Amino acid sequence: MKSHVRVAVIGGGVVGCSILYHLTKLGWTDVALIERKELTAGSSWHAAGGFHALNSDPGIAALQSYTIRLYKEIEALSGQDVGMHMTGGLNIAATQARWDFLRADHARHRVLGLETELLGAAEIKALCPLVDTTDVLGALYDRNEGHVDPSGATHAYAKAARMAGAEIYRHTRVVDLKPTGRGSWHVVTDQGTIEAEHVVNAAGLWAREMGAMVGIDLPLIPMEHHYLLTDDIPEVMALGKDELPLILDLDAEIYMRQERGGMLVGVYEKDATPWAVAGTPWDYGDTELLPPQLERIGDALVKGYARFPAVAAAGIRRIVNGPFTFAPDGNPLIGPVRGVPNYWSACGVMAGFAQGGGVGLSIAEWIINGEPSTDIFAMDVARFGPYASEAYVIERASEFYSKRFVLAYPNEYWPAGRPAKTDVLYDALKSRRAVFGVSYGLEMPLYFAREGEEAVEIPSLKRSNAFEAVAAEVAAVRDGVGVLDACSFAKYEVSGPDAAGALDRILACRMPSIGRVRLAPLLSESGRLMGDLTVMRTDETRFLLFGSGYLQTWHGRWFDQHLPADGAAFRNLTDELAGIHLVGPKARELLQSLTRADVSAAGFTPFTVRRIDIGLVPATVARLSLTGELTYEIYVAANQGRVLYDAILKAGEAFRITDFGVHALNSMRLEKGIGIWSREFSRDYTAGSSGLDQFVQFAKDSFVGRDAALCERDTPSARRLATFAVDASDADAAGYEPIWRGTEMVGFVTSGGYGHRVGHSIAMGYVARDALAHADGFEVSILGERRPARLLDAPAYDPSGARARA
Structure with missing residues (x-):
């Protein structure tokens, strides 16, 4: 065993081996992988091995496409057969809602660079004679789907990495991880200790244990999962050398692929079963499966078999029940872990053979180049925060598993793990018929149901039952005054003698003077967006910054990495401050009735921030607008938020004040052409392409991303x-x-x-x-x-x- 490596990858499944390969591909060969038993031990060996590029998130779709293209590359490099079967795949719809969803996805695939087709019943039957198409409306067909041999693919990554100089230590268990004090790690194993500049946790079923060694609780839980291998089926045997496509029939709650002369049949049962909740046993075997529980999947099989009668008639050759890890939303957890320098997460990759190559590339790019080449926030470990307790993770992951085949609507918020967090206005808003969504664990008002309506938004691909209520909220804001619960916005403080200088180097904008507000693009060195913040300067050495609430860990990680060790301190004030926005032409008159301060047009100009008393409550108030209406953003101590809200409602009676929610806010910001994070702004875009270049102060001597921003200014995107x-x-x-x-x-x-x-x-x-x-x-x-x-x-x-x- 070497005494020192640049990167130690812990875990020899498909993800760990892919990371090792990609590190060598990008030029770092002094790297090692440490596996407690044999490669693929854990989850990889018993995976179904299917792959597809289709995903609703464009970043994940791009990485899945990359993974598929990569298999032939690693097979050629390593000489290891990956057992690739490019069969194509059918996603079948038997309900109008599912068919509408697939038609919308088909259009989106043009944007994502995916070549898919919409097929009718006859075309489906020609590709897969096993399907009873009696009630089938159509299917989405992707030629670039198929399956690989899990063992062959994993060993191909490993062999290609070894050929480039990487080390692989099998039958070597990591027993501790200790910081050296030099920014590196002592990786203590039962075979000796190795110092690593970076540690990557790709430990799969044991990822939680690897996290606990450094004092973190990764939001993961293993779940049991069944699939069956059937006996030979005459209709399959009759195909000869032709091979059936992958089948995903979400209405029938079944997925299938051909396995020799029979079929591999999988389901996601409604009663999801978490496994090893207290921790994965270290002695869990290389090729050990869990006892099958056919009674749990019987109902799902009956439903699926009705669509595939030839499969129903076949005998069962083998039952596989194996665990694999889930995050609360089913996506991987990858990236640097905040507060633990040079420690990287690469776990929870449920679809390892569809995503493993892309995950390996992203981690390697991030370690070596400082950022991945694709926006992968949907996979970023920083998308979760402290609210993700063990109980929350179990509830949410179980819900995701049980609804794996349920159509997820864009306006739908599932109920598990809620409410995990509420703000000080929650009870009051609920009593006023608020319908809530959730962001970063926090309940937030989407809209307010009208009298006589149930306070529930019905999921839909079209305009929902909330449409008229939202219209009424927007009209009230336009003609009078509305009040918005803005507690879910992220609120940060940067303070200290070097706060101004530090922020001037981090933010691309000109720094505001005392009492002023500026919009602040946050750029990476490559010029890609890292945030769209609002910065307010309350005094010489104190700044408040505001952004999207679900980016709290993500932004905190960025400021940790870029602020100096001394002279400027970062604090997350999101839970300490309540936010209330007064919006509309009567907002000034209402606010003036509650304060002695001058909030007139001349006394309180746009992009001004002031400390004033509102009623009995000291507040920080800023004048800026996301809606296109006169707006005062008000921030107070959380324990005074309800007092302020009640005072505003009482005074607002004279102005017919109306609560409004996120849906109305979204409608109004679209009318003003104002972008938001994860939609118009993300790592995929730049200041120049997004229009945020109007807020970039190019004349500054230095700020993160300046060279790239200047280049884009001279050569527009x-x-x-x-x-x-x-x-x-x-x-x-x-x-x-x-x-x-x-x-x-x-x-x-x-x-x-x-x-x-x-x-x-x-x-x-x-x-x-x-x-x-x-x-x-x-x-x-x-x-x-x-x-x-x-x-x-x-x-x-x-x-x-x-x-x-x-």
Whole structure:
């Protein structure tokens, strides 16, 4: 065993071996993998081995496509047969909702670079004679789906890595991880100790144990999962050398692929079964399975077999019940772990043979280059926070498992693990008929149901039952005054004698003077966006920063990495401060009735922040607007938030004040063409392409990403963020639908919705710059149908911005 390596990868499954290979591919060969038993021991060896590129998240879809392309590369490099079967795959729909969903996905796949087809019943039957298509409406077909041999694929990664100089230590168990004090780690094993500059936790079923060694609780839980191998089926045997495609039939709750002369049949039972809740036994065997529990999957099999009668008639050759790990949302947990320098998570990769190559690439890029080449926030370990307790993880992961085949609507929030967190206004808002969603574990009001309506939003691909209630909220804000619970916004403090200098180096904007507010792009060294923050300077050495609530760990990790060790301290104040926004033309009159401070147009100008008393409550108040209406953002100590809210409601009676929620906020920001994180802004975009370059202070001597931003300024990006008015009847764009001009796809949607003040649908998206010379002739795909669209050269609502400046 070496005494020192640059990276020690713990875990010899497909993910760990892929990371090892990619480290060597990017030039780091002084690396080692440590496996407690044999390669693939744990979950990889008993996986079904299926792969597909389809995913609703574009970053994950890109990595899955990369993984599929990679198999032939590692097979050629290593000489190890990966057992690749490129059979194609069918995703079958037997309900109208599922068919609408697949049609919408088919349109999005053009944006993601995936070549899929929509097939009718006869075409499905020709590809898979086993299907009873009596009630089938259609299917989505992807030629680039199939399966590999799990052992062969894992060993191909490992062999290619070894050939490039990597070390692999089998039958070597890590028993402790100790920081050296030099930024590196002592990896203590039962065969000796090795010092590693970086440690990657790819330990699969034992990832929780590897996390506990460094004092972290990774939000993971192993779940039991069944699949069956059937006896030979005459209809399959009759195919000869032809091979059936992968089958995913979510309405029948079954997935299948051919296995020799029979079929591999898998289900996700409704009663999900967490395994080894207290911890995975260290002596769990290399090829050990769990006892089968056929009674748990019987109902699902009956439903699935009705669609595949030939499979129902076959005998069962083998039953596999093996554990694999789930995060609460089913996506992997990868990336650097905040507060634990040079410790990386690469676990919870449920679909290891679809995602393992992409995960390996991303981790290697992140370690070596400082960031991955694709936006993978949907996989980032930083998407969860302290609210993700063990009980929460078990509830949420079990729910995800049990609903693996349930159609997930874009406006749907599942109930498990809720409420995990509530703010000080929750009870009051609930009594006022609030319908809640959740962000970063915190309940947030989506809209307020009207009297006589059930306070539940019905999931839908089209405009939901919330439409009229949201319209009423927007109208109330436009004509009078509305109050928004903004507690879910992230709120940070950076303070200290070097706070101004440190932030000037981290943020791309010009630093605000005392009492002023600025919009602050946060860039990586490559010029890609890392955040869209609002920065307020309350005094010489103190700044408040505001951003998306679900990025708290993500942003905290970034500031930890970039702030100096002394002179500037970062604090997350999100739970310490309550946020309330007063919005609308009567907001000033209402606020003035509660304070002696001058909040007039002249006394409190836009982009100003002040400390004032509102009623009995000391508050930080800023004037800026996400809605296009006159807005005062108010932040107070959390334990005074309810007092302030009650005072506002009482005073607001004279102004017919109305609560409004996130849905109304989204409608209004679309009408103003204002982007938000994870939609218009993400790691995939730059300041120049997103329009945030208007807030970049290029004249500063130095800030993170300056060189890349200057380069983009001199050579503009090929695409630019734009806003469209869309002729749509009962549905709106949601994201990643194509934008067409004639026969050419010129861009894609990032977000969409209905603009209640302007009376039409709106979509924002990235469009080729040369197409922006035209105003008309555009179309936007909505639920698979092209709808006429018109490019807007100014915000749809109040283009002059007079109402917000009033």
